Amino acid sequence: xxxxxxxxxxxxxxxxxxxxxxxxxxxxxxxxxxxxxxxxxxxxxxxxxxxxxxxxxxxxxxxxxxxxxxxxxxxxxxxxxxxxxxxxxxxxxxxxxxxxxxxxxxxxxxxxxxxxxxxxxxxxxxxxxxxxxxxxxxxxxxxxxxxxxxxxxxxxxxxxxxxxxxxxxxxxxxxxxxxxxxxxxxxxxxxxxxxxxxxxxxxxxxxxxxxxxxxxxxxxxxxxxxxxxxxxxxxxxxxxxxxxxxxxxxxxxxxxxxxxxxxxxxxxxxxxxxxxxxxxxxxxxxxxxxxxxxxxxxxxxxxxxxxxxxxxxxxxxxxxxxxxxxxxxxxxxxxxxxxxxxxxxxxxxxxxxxxxxxxxxxxxxxxxxxxxxxxxxxxxxxxxxxxxxxxxxxxxxxxxxxxxxxxxxxxxxxxxxxxxxxxxxxxxxxxxxxxxxxxxxxxxxxxxxxxxxxxxxxxxxxxxxxxxxxxxxxxxxxxxxxxxxxxxxxxxxxxxxxxxxxxxxxxxxxxxxxxxxxxxxxxxxxxxxxxxxxxxxxxxxxxxxxxxxxxxxxxxxxxxxxxxxxxxxxxxxxxxxxxxxxxxxxxxxxxxxxxxxxxxxxxxxxxxxxxxxxxxxxxxxxxxxxxxxxxxxxxxxxxxxxxxxx
Numbered sequence: 001x002x003x004x005x006x007x008x009x010x011x012x013x014x015x016x017x018x019x020x021x022x023x024x025x026x027x028x029x030x031x032x033x034x035x036x037x038x039x040x041x042x043x044x045x046x047x048x049x050x051x052x053x054x055x056x057x058x059x060x061x062x063x064x065x066x067x068x069x070x071x072x073x074x075x076x077x078x079x080x081x082x083x084x085x086x087x088x089x090x091x092x093x094x095x096x097x098x099x100x101x102x103x104x105x106x107x108x109x110x111x112x113x114x115x116x117x118x119x120x121x122x123x124x125x126x127x128x129x130x131x132x133x134x135x136x137x138x139x140x141x142x143x144x145x146x147x148x149x150x151x152x153x154x155x156x157x158x159x160x161x162x163x164x165x166x167x168x169x170x171x172x173x174x175x176x177x178x179x180x181x182x183x184x185x186x187x188x189x190x191x192x193x194x195x196x197x198x199x200x201x202x203x204x205x206x207x208x209x210x211x212x213x214x215x216x217x218x219x220x221x222x223x224x225x226x227x228x229x230x231x232x233x234x235x236x237x238x239x240x241x242x243x244x245x246x247x248x249x250x251x252x253x254x255x256x257x258x259x260x261x262x263x264x265x266x267x268x269x270x271x272x273x274x275x276x277x278x279x280x281x282x283x284x285x286x287x288x289x290x291x292x293x294x295x296x297x298x299x300x301x302x303x304x305x306x307x308x309x310x311x312x313x314x315x316x317x318x319x320x321x322x323x324x325x326x327x328x329x330x331x332x333x334x335x336x337x338x339x340x341x342x343x344x345x346x347x348x349x350x351x352x353x354x355x356x357x358x359x360x361x362x363x364x365x366x367x368x369x370x371x372x373x374x375x376x377x378x379x380x381x382x383x384x385x386x387x388x389x390x391x392x393x394x395x396x397x398x399x400x401x402x403x404x405x406x407x408x409x410x411x412x413x414x415x416x417x418x419x420x421x422x423x424x425x426x427x428x429x430x431x432x433x434x435x436x437x438x439x440x441x442x443x444x445x446x447x448x449x450x451x452x453x454x455x456x457x458x459x460x461x462x463x464x465x466x467x468x469x470x471x472x473x474x475x476x477x478x479x480x481x482x483x484x485x486x487x488x489x490x491x492x493x494x495x496x497x498x499x500x501x502x503x504x505x506x507x508x509x510x511x512x513x514x515x516x517x518x519x520x521x522x523x524x525x526x527x528x529x530x531x532x533x534x535x536x537x538x539x540x541x542x543x544x545x546x547x548x549x550x551x552x553x554x555x556x557x558x559x560x561x562x563x564x565x566x567x568x569x570x571x572x573x574x575x576x577x578x579x580x581x582x583x584x585x586x587x588x589x590x591x592x593x594x595x596x597x598x599x600x601x602x603x604x605x606x607x608x609x610x611x612x613x614x615x616x617x618x619x620x621x622x623x624x625x626x627x628x629x630x631x632x633x634x635x636x637x638x639x640x641x642x643x644x645x646x
Contacts, residue, residue, distance in 0.1 A: 025217060029210065036206055058110045059185040065103060066178045069129065071095060073171040076136045080159045083150045092141070096133050118184060125177050132170045135162060157587055282307055323465045327472075330359055334473045338480040345369070345484050349384035352477060353454070357386045360466055362458035363436060368398060368405055369444075369452040369481060372489065380409065380452055405453045408441045412450060414471065415441040418461060438462055442470050444478040451478040539640060548637040550599040552577040555636065564620070564643055566613035580610045582617065598637045601626045607644060619644040 075092035078085050104126060111119050139162040149155050285307065296305055337355060341348040349367045357365040366385040370378065382396045401410040408415045417439040436457040444452040454474060456462075539545060544561035548554055554572045562569060565580060572579070577595070578586040585591050598604060604624040609617055622641040626634045 029213065029217070032210075036203075036210075056189055058107075058114070059182060059189055061103065061107050061110060062178055062182040062185060065107065065125070066175055066182065068095065068099060068103060069132075069171055069174045069178065072132065072136070073167060076140055076167055077163055079140055079144060080156075080163055083144075083147070089141075092136070096137070100129070100133070118181060121177060121181055125174060125181070128170060128174055128177075132167065132174065135166050135170070139166070153587060161592075285310060327465060327469045330469055331473065331476075333359065334476065338476055342480055342484055343487070345481070345488060346383060348480065348484060353384045353386050356454065356470070356473075357456060360456060360458070360462070360470070361460075362456045362462075363387060364457040366455045367452065368455070370450065371397070372485065380405075383452075404439070404441055405455055408443050408453050409450055412443055412445060412448070414443070414467070415439075416462065416467065420457075440467060440470060442467075442474045444474050444481065446475050446478040446482070449478075451481045542642075544639075544641045546639045546641075548577060548639065550595075550634055550637065552595045552637075561641070564612070564618075564641070565610070571613075582609050582611060585609070598624055598626055599634055601628065601634050 072092070072095055075088050075095065078088040079092060082088065107122060111122055114122070140159045143149060143155050144159055296308070299305075334352070334355065337351050338348070341351050349369065353365045353367040357363070364385075364387045366382050368380045369383045370380045373379070377399060379397045379399050381398070398406045398409075400406055404415055404417070418437065420436050420439050437459050438461045439455065439457045440462050441453060441455045443450050444454060454470070454477070456470070540558045540560070542560075544564045545558045546554060546561050547556040554575050554577065557569065557572055562572070565572075578591070581591060594604060603626060605622065607619055607621050610620045612618055620641045621644055622639050625638050625640070627636045627638055629635050
């Protein structure tokens, strides 16, 4: 209580200072009100200016860009399909040479106030529109200049194909991207409107709230000044009367003002509280409670200082007994663990590290044991862990001198860290993770031979007697590990000898069966290959066969195919399949889709009208089969056909 009350009087307030302080508070509140109103006004002006000069013009410019892209698609389409429409052609040239550069310059100027993501998206839109303009100029406008260009079916087909496969997809992508940017600018504009309304509403609310605060402070100040004078005088009178009768009064938990009258009341209250605390502290020492808090009334408090010295001496004796009992119980506990788990090294490791972490009241632990290696550089592996970061670290190997565990192995001495690096290890729970406060690494050593390392991490520091305890049980653990590994090695050699005999017998039988299966497989493959070759010879002898690339280019034909259409091999190799199609069919969307489906792996069959070398229409029944490689990709298309006679 004495400490608590003193903290309340860190700053001295006399009665005159209280009155002055009330006026200072009112003046400060007035300054705060003016500052808040001025700040809100500036914020509203800034939001309105940004909306007028950037947000709304940006949104309008993006919408104008969307219209420009749409007009570009319409005008270039008219260029292809409306040969004599010079007005639209002039409009397309003006759009590319004048309208687009002017709009781009405007958007670039406005984008200085955009966020980085929107700028990158707008740059992508410019690049794609530049690509679209290039396609329009090179693939359409340059190729369709004269009447002869429009009458050339190949040029006209390539231009129409460019519209379908390039112009329309790029235009749709541009419109979609610009719609996203327009939506973002719309959201920014709406947000600015909301901010203006919110700022105005906030300014109104602040005005009402601060007016209420003015009234409340005035009322509280009057009540505070009244009670800060009368209450301490009454308390002081009651204490003096009871002390005059020899009573040790009860603590009142009174709150005093920091003025002249309050100083007297506080001094009396501190005296009573200190005497009660001294009496309670003496009773706690008599009951064996050495952890109770106590502070003398002053550095000259003879009784209080004597009680503190007595408590220190008694607590030291009790602490020494507690440490000895703790170490003795621990040695007995781990002795029992080592005796009852000396047949399985993994189980022994789990029992050791789990019980050690719990007994030390630590948070994490790991046990490394030397690997059994006949040759090469010696290593040790983590055999068990407790609350480690990831289970996969159970297979972690450490070389001599590697990391802190390897350093403890190399030096043969313990390592104790109280300043743990941030990336060394993390203690994790369902509520989060944190860096440990201390890490203790002790080698498992007996007769100067290292059998492993034990590592323990904790949020609290390890005490000297705890470190000494871990060193003692490390020797017992090393001795037990040595015995367990010797027993395991003997058992393993016996089992390996028995398994090797059985494996040799099984391998002989398996080898004999494999040879028989291999011979049968070879014979079956030879029969299948002969059948396949005979089938292909029969097909080529009776039917017309042609191989095409996936885009429809003729790659190979047999003699029956050449006889069917009346061409020579040099006349068809490298030509597109459309040379056999009728004029009505070759430029249709169905014909293009026909080869797209084949390239996608869908076979086609049916009776088709075809033109031979003389221009005669013949009916052909054809079967188109996509041929795939081992990875499932279509590498060519095979046609097997014969003529349908009337």
